[in-house]
Amino acid sequence: MxxxxxxxxxxxxxxxxxxxxxxxxxxxxxxxxxxxxxxxxxxxxxxxxxxxxxxxxxxxxxxxxxxxxxxxxxxxxxxxxxxxxxxxxxxxxxxxxxxxxxxxxxxxxxxxxxxxxxxxxxxxxxxxxxxxxxxxxxxxxxxxxxxxxxxxxxxxxxxxxxxxxxxxxxxxxxxxxxxxxxxxxxxxxxxxxxxxxxxxxxxxxxxxxTIFSGQKLHDDEEIKLAQQYIESKIDEKISVDQLSSRFSIGRRNFDRRFVKATGNTPLEYAQRVKIEAAKRAFENTRKTINEVMYEIGYSDLKAFREVFRKITGMSPMEYRERYNKSVVDS
Structure with missing residues (x-):
């Protein structure tokens, strides 16, 4: 045996x-x-x-x-x-x-x-x-x-x-x-x-x-400031060039330091911050898919759906129907 x-x-x-x-x-x-x-x-x-x-x-x-x-x-x-x-x-x-x-x-x-x-x-x-x-x-x-x-x-x-x-x-x-x-x-x-x-x-x-709260268990203070900036501009589309320029770090070096500190590229980090905000909106409000999409800085519904599915494994509509109590009870 x-x-x-x-x-x-x-x-x-x-x-x-x-x-x-x-x-x-x-x-x-x-x-x-x-x-x-x-x-x-x-x-x-x-x-x-x-x-x-x-x-x-x-x-x-x-x-x-x-x-x-x-x-x-x-x-x-x-x-x-x-x-x-x-x-x-x-x-x-x-x-x-x-x-x-x-x-x-x-x-x-x-x-x-x-x-x-x-x-x-x-x-x-x-x-x-x-x-x-x-x-x-x-x-x-x-x-x-x-x-x-x-x-x-x-x-x-x-x-x-x-x-x-x-x-x-x-x-x-x-x-x-x-x-x-x-x-x-x-x-x-x-x-x-x-x-x-x-x-x-x-x-x-x-x-x-997953509840994304940002990876801040690192010692790179400039990258922490960049993370905070991304999180404060959730309704805006921020380019990596803008970020690296704002913190006076060369683009290639900024990318390298960001990945080392957080495990995500700056783009991936921004996407995850935005999608986490979208998830909270779908859970707690009766806002439509389009309303939530615009609030987190997306204007292309197809692009929003693709990023949402990539990160959560389901579509925005599926997520809203599963986790919004008012939708489930209606």
Whole structure:
């Protein structure tokens, strides 16, 4: 029988970590039951593994007693890493033994799956260098600064490369679990689990859930001023030449510094600021698509639709119909 190990981190975690651990255990247990009921031999032993006899979460509100210690588990086939607490550096420092164990297991053939901010643990082990990964949109800035050699794809719900799986934020870990059930069992078992737990199957993007607040965790003060200027001129169309000239920085150097500081080109940044404002308008007002478009400095409806869809994964009309309460209730 093969083995699935679900990690119980040592303290540097929160209630989301508990949800990931419990959700993983329950879904894989149901996958096992469905698999056996359909005439197959038992496929996976599922265990929660940790570095202590008891993992305590949320100041003692919840505790989990792992089935086994990582030092007692020589071989496993799949390792599930739950989300971590938002004090990522402390979380990583508190799980050094776990990080080392992950590296050894991956070298020995185990596949690894991180949920939400669990990607920080994978990245700290050096296992994501040069690879794609996703994490929660709220952690993107910190992740990009700490791990510049990782190809972050924060718009993706799931990434899958070289035996390493990651997923986006919060409860989208359920989508990852269905993906893993299909990968490690088969499609019918994945569909059964999706139906049983009412999880949307094959959801590829988390862009629609992102709240863009601007990447300002950097030390380039002139670029911060440029960001603030872009955000203050949301109803205007500002060219990059105008921006670089305003801050007396050569165009090429301005582009380079902006991308280094924010992870976006100046144009991409301006687009995301404008689309975030459009999203808020669609959520909270009864304004038409055209009214919102003009308010954020667009005059071409086709161009606005294309940029909106590129950033959110859906059209302005679809977004408005889904998230504006007055539209839904009318």
């Amino acid at each position: 093969k083995h699935i190990a679900i990690i119980a981190p040592d303290g540097q975690s929160n209630l989301s970590s508990v949800a990931c651990i419990v959700g993983s255990y329950e879904i894989f247990s149901e996958a096992n039951s469905y698999w056996e009921k359909n005439g197959h031999k038992p496929l996976y032993e599922v265990e929660i593994v940790g570095v202590s006899e008891q993992a305590v979460f949320s100041k003692g509100l919840v505790s989990i007693r792992p089935h086994t210690h990582i030092n007692s588990l020589d071989k496993t086939d799949l390792i599930i890493i739950p989300s971590l607490a938002h004090d990522y550096e402390s979380a990583l420092a508190g799980n050094v033994a776990m990080v080392d164990w992950l590296s050894r297991q991956y070298k020995n053939g185990a596949e690894l799956a991180s949920m939400c901010t669990g990607a920080f643990m994978l990245a700290s082990a050096g296992l994501l260098n040069g690879k794609v990964c996703s994490t929660h949109w709220s952690a993107v800035n910190t992740f990009s600064i700490l791990f510049p050699n990782v190809k972050l794809r924060s718009h993706r719900t799931i990434t899958d490369e070289a035996g390493i799986y990651t997923n986006g934020g919060a409860y989208s870990f359920l989508n990852l679990l269905v993906h893993l059930v299909e990968k490690f069992y088969d499609r019918p078992t994945a569909i059964f689990c999706a139906k049983l737990f009412q999880i949307e199957i094959n959801r590829e993007f988390q862009s629609i859930f």
